[in-house]
Amino acid sequence: VARALTALLAVLALSGCGSSSAEGESEPLMVQLSGDADEVRLWEQVARAFERESGARVTLNAVADRKDFLAKLTASYAARRPPDAFLLNHRYMAGYARRGGIDPAGPRLGAERSRYVDVAMDAFTYDGELQCVPQNASSLVVYHDTAKVPVPPRDLDELRAAGRAHGLGVEPSMIRIAPFVWSAGGEIVDDTEDPARFTLDTPAARRGLRDFLSLAEVGPSATEVEAKGLEDRFIAGELGLFLSSRREVPSFRTIEGFEWDVAPLPISTSVLHTDGWCVARGERADAAWEFVAFATGEPGQRILARGGRTVPSLRPVAASPDFLAETPPVSNRVFVDQLDAMRRLPTAAGWERVEEAANLALEQAFHGRLSLDAALERIARETDGNFE
Amino acid sequence: VLPAPPTLAGFERAFAAVPLAGQLRNSLIVVAVAVPVSVLVASWAGFGLTLLPAAQRRVAVGGVLVLLVIPASAVWVPRFVLLSQAGVVDSLVPLMLPALAATTPFAVLLFHWAFRRIPGELVEASRLQGLSSLATWRLLAPLVRPTTIAVGALVFALHWGNFVDALLFLYDPGTYTLPLGLSQLRLLGPTEVPAILAGACVAVLPPVIAFALVQGRFVQAARSVPWLAR
Numbered sequence: 001v002a003r004a005l006t007a008l009l010a011v012l013a014l015s016g017c018g019s020s021s022a023e024g025e026s027e028p029l030m031v032q033l034s035g036d037a038d039e040v041r042l043w044e045q046v047a048r049a050f051e052r053e054s055g056a057r058v059t060l061n062a063v064a065d066r067k068d069f070l071a072k073l074t075a076s077y078a079a080r081r082p083p084d085a086f087l088l089n090h091r092y093m094a095g096y097a098r099r100g101g102i103d104p105a106g107p108r109l110g111a112e113r114s115r116y117v118d119v120a121m122d123a124f125t126y127d128g129e130l131q132c133v134p135q136n137a138s139s140l141v142v143y144h145d146t147a148k149v150p151v152p153p154r155d156l157d158e159l160r161a162a163g164r165a166h167g168l169g170v171e172p173s174m175i176r177i178a179p180f181v182w183s184a185g186g187e188i189v190d191d192t193e194d195p196a197r198f199t200l201d202t203p204a205a206r207r208g209l210r211d212f213l214s215l216a217e218v219g220p221s222a223t224e225v226e227a228k229g230l231e232d233r234f235i236a237g238e239l240g241l242f243l244s245s246r247r248e249v250p251s252f253r254t255i256e257g258f259e260w261d262v263a264p265l266p267i268s269t270s271v272l273h274t275d276g277w278c279v280a281r282g283e284r285a286d287a288a289w290e291f292v293a294f295a296t297g298e299p300g301q302r303i304l305a306r307g308g309r310t311v312p313s314l315r316p317v318a319a320s321p322d323f324l325a326e327t328p329p330v331s332n333r334v335f336v337d338q339l340d341a342m343r344r345l346p347t348a349a350g351w352e353r354v355e356e357a358a359n360l361a362l363e364q365a366f367h368g369r370l371s372l373d374a375a376l377e378r379i380a381r382e383t384d385g386n387f388e
Numbered sequence: 389v390l391p392a393p394p395t396l397a398g399f400e401r402a403f404a405a406v407p408l409a410g411q412l413r414n415s416l417i418v419v420a421v422a423v424p425v426s427v428l429v430a431s432w433a434g435f436g437l438t439l440l441p442a443a444q445r446r447v448a449v450g451g452v453l454v455l456l457v458i459p460a461s462a463v464w465v466p467r468f469v470l471l472s473q474a475g476v477v478d479s480l481v482p483l484m485l486p487a488l489a490a491t492t493p494f495a496v497l498l499f500h501w502a503f504r505r506i507p508g509e510l511v512e513a514s515r516l517q518g519l520s521s522l523a524t525w526r527l528l529a530p531l532v533r534p535t536t537i538a539v540g541a542l543v544f545a546l547h548w549g550n551f552v553d554a555l556l557f558l559y560d561p562g563t564y565t566l567p568l569g570l571s572q573l574r575l576l577g578p579t580e581v582p583a584i585l586a587g588a589c590v591a592v593l594p595p596v597i598a599f600a601l602v603q604g605r606f607v608q609a610a611r612s613v614p615w616l617a618r
Contacts, residue, residue: 030559032559036575036576036577037405037576038405038576040572059559059560059561060561061560062572063555063568063571064568064572064574064575065574065575068555068571071555071556072555075464075465075468075556076468078465078468079468079469079472081472083559231577231578250577251576251577251578251579251580252579254579254580
């Protein structure tokens with residue numbers, strides 16, 4: 001027993017020493033992000049390019065799922081060992097900024113900020129200061145199977161009609177519903193900069209909600225979606241239309257013999273989807289900023305643009321062949337045209353919590369399990385005053 | 389069900405998308421250390437409980453049951469702080485360390501119940517022979533072999549599928565274990581189902597082999613210990 005234990009403890013000790021850096025070497029920058037394997041590979045390219053240019057070392061810590069990523073980030077902040085830099089969706093930034101965990105990017109970025117998409121910069125501004133630098137600026141668009149829907153719908157009636165004929169898929173969540181509310185003249189919250197409650201019960205917002213809920217009639221039921229997801233159904237040709245952001249492009253590009261394209265939402269406003277690089281406050285902030293400047297600058301954004309997953313937040317890169325020439329979709333330009341026709345969801349420390357509560361109620365309403373009035377009442381009850 | 393023609397392209401894609409080989413090696417290192425240590429610690433602790441006087445034993449078993457109901461998420465941050473200060477975060481050590489506490493209190497209880505089934509006369513006889521507690525344990529351990537195998541299988545499953553600890557404590561991709569790799573494969577999307585399933589096959593293969601190896605011994609051991617049927 002003693003011999004076996006000694007051997008096991010030796011293995012234990014060796015495994016503990018495996019990843020430590022050699023004496024005299026500086027610790028590599030710890031960079032954390034979430035994304036699928038292909039996206040992570042692109043980020044590896046960015047990290048290696050940065051290493052070649054700067055001589056610094058970068059360890060990329062990739063977490064596949066967003067919720068897992070946020071759990072890890074929160075735990076590492078709680079233990080006072082946050083990553084040096086991390087890629088975060090703007091909707092979840094405020095909580096970290098409010099607690100002073102982010103080294104603001106505004107003073108470091110300086111005059112460069114005018115080259116980025118304005119709405120994305122607004123999304124990462126908290127307490128009057130730019131906190132993180134947006135890496136992408138995607139919008140909600142209509143993916144259409146060109147064999148079934150060769151001409152994309154130009155208004156809501158055409159969208160419903162095409163959906164009725166060929167099927168339409170859309171996920172009932174706040175980030176999908178918001179542009180319908182805005183296009184109907186309503187608002188999502190009382191104050192985008194400092195929200196205290198949802199304002200989905202105004203006549204205009206209700207009009208937008210009803211427009212969105214009417215799409216449920218031309219799409220698969222909740223049970224059907226449970227059995228087979230919307231993305232799978234669109235790829236299998238069961239849906240002619242699918243509302244989503246840029247994230248679908250790399251996956252759809254791999255399908256042979258499937259012709260598809262994108263079109264703008266047939267309503268007046270779309271919604272911003274953006275992730276930004278944030279630097280954790282601390283001794284290593286200067287070194288981390290070097291990486292963030294590289295990743296969000298032209299070299300980093302060009303590598304990402306060629307991968308197809310993101311819409312660059314830097315205007316010169318978004319308008320360059322690095323982004324536009326990579327097809328499908330043939331209508332890549334749609335994403336660029338929408339850069340100035342988008343609005344953003346609010347920035348609030350408690351947004352993740354209230355959004356989740358609202359999504360649950362809206363999903364029930366979308367699938368006919370809850371009336372719109374009951375859903376709005378539940379949203380108000382569960383979220384009023386919980387934004388911070 | 390079978391693709392025509394059959395192909396290993398899914399495996400090629402899975403190994404190309406995620407470094408599964410390195411992750412498989414790391415997972416095997418974790419279970420190679422954690423499973424025997426867990427079994428040993430659980431066995432000692434379970435046997436130790438049986439040696440306590442009845443009143444103290446009841447309190448100790450109650451304490452183990454209380455430990456069993458504490459949610460793992462409640463100790464994420466304290467564990468992170470402690471392990472971070474110990475300088476072992478970003479290595480496989482945090483994934484193996486729970487083995488020093490038997491991995492799960494349930495393993496201790498299983499051994500305790502198993503040792504209690506052994507006739508008390510055997511323990512008394514060994515005491516009369518002047519044997520130490522450790523020597524008595526060594527004498528009686530073969531009699532609880534089915535429990536040993538069951539606990540081994542249980543802690544193997546817990547360590548093999550341990551996603552949360554790997555998520556929280558590993559940063560360097562070189563230290564990633566299989567659950568993190570599978571999580572990355574899962575997000576490849578609906579066009580990559582063959583690669584995702586290939587990754588799942590890789591993850592399932594070692595437990596299946598381990599089960600095939602010990603299944604015969606488990607049945608044999610169960611048949612050879614008469615008081616198991618009681």
